[in-house]
Amino acid sequence: MxxxxxxxxxxxxxxxxxxxxxxxxxxxxxxxxxxxxxxxxxxxxxxxxxxxxxIPQVSELRKPENIWLPLDIQEIEDSPIPASPALTPVVQELVPTPTEPExxxxxxxxxxxxxxxxxxxxxxxxxxxxxxxxxxxxxxxxxxxxxxSRIGKIKLGSQGLEVSAQGLGCMGMSAFYGPLKPEQDMITLIHHAIHNGVTFLDTADIYGPFTNEILLGKALKGGIRVKVQLVTKFANSFEDGKWVIRGNPVYVRAACEASLKRLDVDCIDLYYQHRIDTSVPIEVTIGELKKLVEEGKIKYNSLSEASASTIRRAHAVHPITAVQLEWSLWSRDVEEEIIPTCRKLGIGIVACSPLVRGFFSTAPKLVETLSNDDVRKQRNMLYHVVYARVNAEGEA
Structure with a gap:
């Protein structure tokens, strides 16, 4: 009993x-x-x-199928739309469902x-x-x-590259937009973006300079690299206090090798010529990029802020996967010739600064809220936008 x-x-x-x-x-x-x-x-x-x-919203923009709209860190901070709460794990990761035999x-x-x-x-x-x-x-x-609700995937261009429909521009984490942000906070932000499906991460050697690539390299440790499409750029540098643009083969190769080392990776997914060096024929620059693709150091090459004629000449040497340019309700001049050219050639379009560096988020009050070391306050806001639109012919 x-x-x-x-x-x-x-x-x-x-x-x-x-x-x-x-x-x-x-x-x-x-x-x-x-x-x-x-x-x-x-x-x-x-x-x-x-x-x-x-206040205009990003969703109000007419976005063709293969257009990527990145947000840089400052635009995220200035946006009236609140960001998601700090890294919330998926419920099924917290409480995994046990598998049972039939x-x-x-x-x-x-x-x-x-x-x-x-x-x-x-x-x-x-x-x-x-x-x-x-x-x-x-x-x-x-x-x-x-x-x-997580960010989906799209094809960027016609060469086989698949990326998240929304990207994360990382420039403001290390340069130009006010005081330097805490490194761990920025790494947490990058991980949060990846957790929510944003896997297209954009940087450049000029951001910092160099420190933004180093930041990305640290953030992609621990197996995260395989989850993202890594983008960086070359051509811009500061020498003796002057802005210099280079596209000669020796510089292109040296810049690529240096970026690979800072990012601590074996291959760059998408490599942009950040600005066009008008002293070097574009065919020569793209010829060197083609060699880097063949050597496996980059997967796809691309251009940033290039004219329609430069895009056509470059594409004739080696397929251009994407062209980055400023395209928003503020900047629409690219619709006349550049956008039709890219569509005709099957080149993806990466529309940078869709919120015009925070202007569409906070309107005229933006400049009043910026710190004195913010480049947008140091220059007139309109001038800063036009400045970024330097094209292959050197026009501003």
Missing amino acids: ESQMEAQRKLLRQKEDEVAQIQQARSDLEKELALAKEEAHAHKRAMDAAKKAR GSHKEEDKRNAAEKEESPSMEPLMPSTDKGKQASSTFEMELKKYKA
Whole structure:
């Protein structure tokens, strides 16, 4: 008799532990769901407020299929749309669903029925599983919606490169936009972007200079490199206080080797000529980039702020995967010739500064909020935008 009672007590303790585990799992799921819902509500409130204030949103831009709209760090900070809460793990990563062999549920049901017959007095202690199953189904639906909100993938150009539809411009993390940001905070931000599906990371050797590439190299440690498409650029440098643009083969190769070392990678996914060196025929520059592709040091080559004629000449030497340029409600001159040329040649378009360096986020008050060492305050805002539109012919 005592052994039977001890067995029942042992069984009762096991059931209580199972109930506690279920309740804890449901509690964790409820917390995650509440965070996801709050993020959605906050985003909707911000969007509604922005519409009332007549502030243009990125979603209002007409975006062709293979256009990538990056946000740099300052635009994220200045945007009225709140960023997602700090790194929220996916619920299924916190509470993984155990895998069970086929038919195991039927066997478990039989065991439960047998236990119920043997211990009828324990029935009030056994929780009903119907509500639990219904709640689990609801949580799964919400999780699917949450995952569906992550950034998707698109084809960039016609050479086979696939990237996230939204990219992260990393320039402001290390240069030009005010004081230097804490390195660990920026690494956390990069990881947060990757966690949410943003895998197209944009940097350049001139950002810092050099420190932004080093930052990216640190952020991509621990197996993260294989999850992203890494973009960097060459051609710009400061020498004796002057801005110098170079595109000769020796410089191109040296710049690539240096970027690979700073990024601590074997290959760059997309390598831009940041600005066009008009003293060197574009065919010569692209010829060296072609060699780097053949050697496996870069996967795809591309241009930034190039004219339509330069794009056509470069593409004739070696396929250009993408062209980066400023394209927004503020800057639309590229629509006349450059955009049609890229589309005709099957070249992807990377539209940088869609929020005009934060101007569309905070409107005229932007300059008032900037620190004195912010390049946007040092120059007139309009001048800064025009300055960035230097094209292959050297026009501003």
